[in-house]
Amino acid sequence: MNRDGSSGSPIGLHRVVEPPGVLPQAAWRLDADPHLWPDEVRLRVERLNLDAASFRQLSEAHPGDPDGIRRQVAEIVATRGKMHNPVTGSGGMLVGVVDEVGPGSPLGFAVGDRVATLVSLTLTPLVLTDGLVRWDGRSEQVPADGHAILFGRSVAAKLPDDLSAELALAVLDVCGAPALTARVVADYCALRAAAPRVLVIGAAGKSGSLSLAAARRAGAGSLVGLVPTQAEENRLRAAGLADEVAVADARDPVATAAAVGEGADVVVVCVDVPGAEGAAILTARPGGTIIFFSMATSFSAAALGAEGLGADVTMLIGNGFVPGHADMALNLLREEPAVLDLFVHRLNRLDLSSTVSS
């Protein structure tokens, strides 16, 4: 049923409860009422995929206490009308089935479609009804029941038939990273008539492996992958996605610069730990570009760190939206067996692991 006579805002301003006048992402609390405005869509929620920085923070706040994590996530959603971690400022995404489509919705979905949201949970009205009882609290993939609302201008994708929902969700969660990496690398090639050296920090993870593959296709000259452990080094070497693999803790800029050696023209930051800004700045060549995808990035640490080192680098805030990003990322997974392998390994590890890992 639609709200009588009223017309909502395509960006969801009508769902902002407090403070008034801000965008849904900036709001402390959203109205998650299941009744639709004319251009909205309601989903029956199946699964949340928490942002990696948020899940790490929650896990560290409740070490070895799945009940505590469950309770806190449920409380955040009940309080804010959305899954918006107040500490990290980040959210994640979700998968659900279309339950009702407002008559004015421009998204093209039909009742019964299985879709993933590509906008952050930090601006998606959400109600949970099952207390998250099916979630073991040990993985960022959260089985859940409830409903969520899409606005007229929300970005969402129908799940593909040829990939499992879990796999598709894991890819779509980070699909902005390979798309923006490809754009930056292609622009570099076009502007300088040269193939850039590209360094991916956190190269064996989801966004990292996709970014390596995307950079290669976009024309990168040489690819360096930085990983924190020997185990990840072995996996990344076996995958063959990078020309060189370096091992260092990205929170240690000096050790990272030593491990990477020659500086890079494009540095892509995909780790989910705070404190990687210095390593990125130290490993970028003068005139180079850094793309920060980690939601744990500190704006002031990046800005002041570059200034403090007298580093003439262009630093981009990784925008999760680039036109065509979902299809591009899904195709990379379909066409690059090495990326698929890393994703499958990562998903299995998360399901089996009893501790947090990056």
Add this chain to the structure above:
Amino acid sequence: MNRDGSSGSPIGLHRVVEPPGVLPQAAWRLDADPHLWPDEVRLRVERLNLDAASFRQLSEAHPGDPDGIRRQVAEIVATRGKMHNPVTGSGGMLVGVVDEVGPGSPLGFAVGDRVATLVSLTLTPLVLTDGLVRWDGRSEQVPADGHAILFGRSVAAKLPDDLSAELALAVLDVCGAPALTARVVADYCALRAAAPRVLVIGAAGKSGSLSLAAARRAGAGSLVGLVPTQAEENRLRAAGLADEVAVADARDPVATAAAVGEGADVVVVCVDVPGAEGAAILTARPGGTIIFFSMATSFSAAALGAEGLGADVTMLIGNGFVPGHADMALNLLREEPAVLDLFVHRLNRLDLSSTVSS
């Protein structure tokens, strides 16, 4: 006197006390010992210029209490060995006179030179010895006595003879903004063979007015200045730096977009209040570029805000270092009477005002 036999790091790693292994900017505490390493320079401090976001935070934490502000700044410096506001993560800069030059210093200074640091106070070892007794706590310009250390790779500028120290310091504090704005506008013109529409948010302030003048010189097609009050509107109109002047609170994205009207190809964010990310994203055209200079910018709010609006915009972290930035900004002040007028007005207002203002 130099430390015997040891050779320091040009980026000051040897001054990091805790945590070990991080860059000076990321450190919780620096060693501000006055004894120099071979490539260092020691300054006798005359004046600190607190970053606007930091000063605003301190003022709001101690409303109408100059003693409280003084005490807190002194405590931060005593505790951390640098003026690094733990809440905002930002610092500012300082002016001092060269007291001693290490034999290996590459900076080219001589004892007695009056210089301004162009690297943030967040990575400059600092000791204060006067309890800030000469500061009234009402302005971000802080008369102070003590010493500070420059590393081999620190960026600093000799103060010009033709401008007052106060004026030069105010310009140098924000000199990264006009330089990066000019680069982005010039790149836009070169790549698209078109003159961009440029919006400066916070256009009557220090970095805002310089950015307007720099954008004009770099080839902007039309210039829009956004200000929060009628008084600033009048001043900016009289200055003639912008083709259009709009009035709105940048924390209200919807009102800002309505006031600005047509979207901009380049949006420059120069306000020092948190929460301007949404306004910047809503006022940028698809394919446009946003440069965030405000130290109050939230990385996650920008990244998730753009994603949530499905906004295909390039977002830059305003790097305070661009080669040649100091000379460029000082020349803008010398050659653009309207910029000089705004700076002089601002400095007078700060000295006379009894409350915080942006």
